[in-house]
Amino acid sequence: xxATPAPGTSKGAHSDVTGRRKxxxxxxxxxxxxxxxxxxxxxxxxIAVGLVRAYLARGSYHGLYYSIEKPLKFFQTGAxxxxxxxxxxxxxxxxxxxxxxxxxxxxxSEDSVLLFVTAWTVTEIIRYSFYTFxxxxxxxxxxxxxxxTFFFVLYPMGVTGExxxxxxxxxxxxxxxxxxxxxxxxYNFSFDYHSFLIIVMVSYIPLFPQLYFHMVxxxxxxxxxTEDYSKxx
Amino acid sequence: xxxxxxxxxxxxxxxxxxKLCFLDKVEPNATIGEIKSMFHKNHPQWYPARQSIxxxxxxxxxKDEDVLQHLPVGTTATFYFRDLGSQISWVTxxxxxxxGPLVIYLMFxxxxxxxxxxxxxxxxxxxxxxxxxxxxxxxxxxxxxxxTLFVHRFSHxxxxxxxxxxxxxxxxxxxxxxxxxxxxxxxxxxxxxxxQIRLALILFLFCQIGNFSIHIxxxxxxxxxxxxxxxxxxxxxxxxxxxxxxxxPNYTYELGSxxxxxxxxxxxxxxxxxxxxxxxxxxxxxxxxxxxxxxFRDYPPLRSPILPFIL
Numbered sequence: 001x002x003a004t005p006a007p008g009t010s011k012g013a014h015s016d017v018t019g020r021r022k023x024x025x026x027x028x029x030x031x032x033x034x035x036x037x038x039x040x041x042x043x044x045x046x047i048a049v050g051l052v053r054a055y056l057a058r059g060s061y062h063g064l065y066y067s068i069e070k071p072l073k074f075f076q077t078g079a080x081x082x083x084x085x086x087x088x089x090x091x092x093x094x095x096x097x098x099x100x101x102x103x104x105x106x107x108x109s110e111d112s113v114l115l116f117v118t119a120w121t122v123t124e125i126i127r128y129s130f131y132t133f134x135x136x137x138x139x140x141x142x143x144x145x146x147x148x149t150f151f152f153v154l155y156p157m158g159v160t161g162e163x164x165x166x167x168x169x170x171x172x173x174x175x176x177x178x179x180x181x182x183x184x185x186x187y188n189f190s191f192d193y194h195s196f197l198i199i200v201m202v203s204y205i206p207l208f209p210q211l212y213f214h215m216v217x218x219x220x221x222x223x224x225x226t227e228d229y230s231k232x233x
Numbered sequence: 234x235x236x237x238x239x240x241x242x243x244x245x246x247x248x249x250x251x252k253l254c255f256l257d258k259v260e261p262n263a264t265i266g267e268i269k270s271m272f273h274k275n276h277p278q279w280y281p282a283r284q285s286i287x288x289x290x291x292x293x294x295x296k297d298e299d300v301l302q303h304l305p306v307g308t309t310a311t312f313y314f315r316d317l318g319s320q321i322s323w324v325t326x327x328x329x330x331x332x333g334p335l336v337i338y339l340m341f342x343x344x345x346x347x348x349x350x351x352x353x354x355x356x357x358x359x360x361x362x363x364x365x366x367x368x369x370x371x372x373x374x375x376x377x378x379x380x381t382l383f384v385h386r387f388s389h390x391x392x393x394x395x396x397x398x399x400x401x402x403x404x405x406x407x408x409x410x411x412x413x414x415x416x417x418x419x420x421x422x423x424x425x426x427x428x429q430i431r432l433a434l435i436l437f438l439f440c441q442i443g444n445f446s447i448h449i450x451x452x453x454x455x456x457x458x459x460x461x462x463x464x465x466x467x468x469x470x471x472x473x474x475x476x477x478x479x480x481x482p483n484y485t486y487e488l489g490s491x492x493x494x495x496x497x498x499x500x501x502x503x504x505x506x507x508x509x510x511x512x513x514x515x516x517x518x519x520x521x522x523x524x525x526x527x528x529f530r531d532y533p534p535l536r537s538p539i540l541p542f543i544l
Contacts, residue, residue, distance in 0.1 A: 184419040189501035 041128035116161025266297035320391035334408035341412035437493030444486035446472035478541035
């Protein structure tokens with residue numbers, strides 16, 4: 001779970017802020033968080049390894065998604081447990097995007113899916129290791145640097161992949177009336193999934209820059225502090 | 234303190250610690266409000282409503298009523314300033330956010346062009362519950378507008394300007410969403426028909442009267458122009474007896490009104506609106522309840538924030 005439909009790792013961005021405000025958890029909570037983050041890191045590594053092996057076996061990108069579909073879905077669902085970590089923000093529309101899109105079978109062989117899955121995988125491995133090491137108070141500078149530098153490429157990559165995937169899913173959604181409800185019905189409610197997807201795509205326009213520049217500012221704060229020490233009062 | 238102590242006051246920027254203002258001799262019985270006016274003269278772009286003056290750069294804002302000599306300051310009183318940003322009056326925000334739903338709902342009710350298919354333009358629904366719903370919805374927002382103008386006494390004069398965009402999006406957006414379905418040509422009336430509608434109407438009216446009674450009771454707690462806070466108690470009006478069990482019965486009644494409207498229209502978007510409103514009001518009620526408990530030692534222990542015994 002990382003990329004949000006809005007932009008790349010909004011969850012990551014939000015959790016920085018909430019993580020900072022949060023005071024140290026107790027021993028039991030820490031143990032739980034460490035185990036959770038280790039498991040998530042391992043899971044994403046499994047997915048990454050799976051991707052590489054499948055590519056080497058097939059020799060092409062086509063159908064690569066199917067090779068990691070099960071573990072990916074498992075970890076996406078497990079990441080709902082993110083909510084229990086309490087240090088993360090509630091916004092995880094990336095889970096929504098993923099679920100919505102993954103049901104659209106025709107989309108699954110699209111290169112765009114691979115694009116954002118790759119971006120997420122790398123992001124998540126770094127992010128979960130970052131949290132794990134932070135909790136154990138032994139954070140290697142390399143991980144911190146990677147977390148706040150790789151996003152320059154991974155965010156746009158993930159967002160592009162997501163947008164292309166949603167765009168590819170549009171005709172199918174419209175044709176089949178997927179997830180849509182029409183009037184009349186006794187709840188006096190309607191929902192057009194096709195229009196909803198278009199709104200989601202449009203929402204990336206304001207949201208992605210906000211999150212991207214938030215990460216840029218976070219980067220300055222987190223990695224740039226060595227410059228501050230040279231400023232003398 | 235020397236007899237004719239008139240301390241100098243300096244005001245620093247809370248973030249940069251720059252000296253923004255130096256007031257030479259200030260009367261010890263001057264209030265923060267008066268100091269804000271003096272600061273405003275030096276910096277005309279920062280009117281008093283957008284000034285946050287505190288003793289500590291990261292501390293809480295001082296109140297306008299606080300008096301200089303009762304504050305823990307040294308021989309020179311040092312205050313820190315933070316700009317709260319453009320402010321807008323509460324009254325303006327309320328009037329704007331409540332007028333929207335009133336007008337918007339009516340546009341859907343009268344089936345103004347470009348909302349529904351052209352053959353329905355300016356037609357009216359054949360279901361009498363739709364007319365009833367329009368009357369209730371309009372009554373509700375008219376009541377709110379009149380209360381804003383004549384009943385409520387606000388503790389704070391202003392709020393940040395960006396709130397008006399946030400609030401109006403919420404109220405206007407939901408009003409449009411609900412009104413679209415209720416006034417739709419394909420609207421389906423409540424399953425249990427007249428019985429359901431009658432019950433819903435009774436609930437709605439009961440809670441509207443209740444809500445109004447609470448607003449009046451709260452107004453009477455506070456003399457005009459004052460910002461005093463007192464514990465509200467039940468009055469002769471039976472609708473206020475709920476104060477025995479709840480700190481913020483105005484929210485309780487508001488929830489009841491919208492439950493009534495949901496039942497009356499049997500419309501899922503109305504249910505969503507009720508739910509979201511309930512969540513927000515619960516947050517507010519809990520906050521209010523906590524401040525009551527903090528401020529008053531003898532606060533009645535039987536009371537819950539919003540739902541008797543439950544929440």
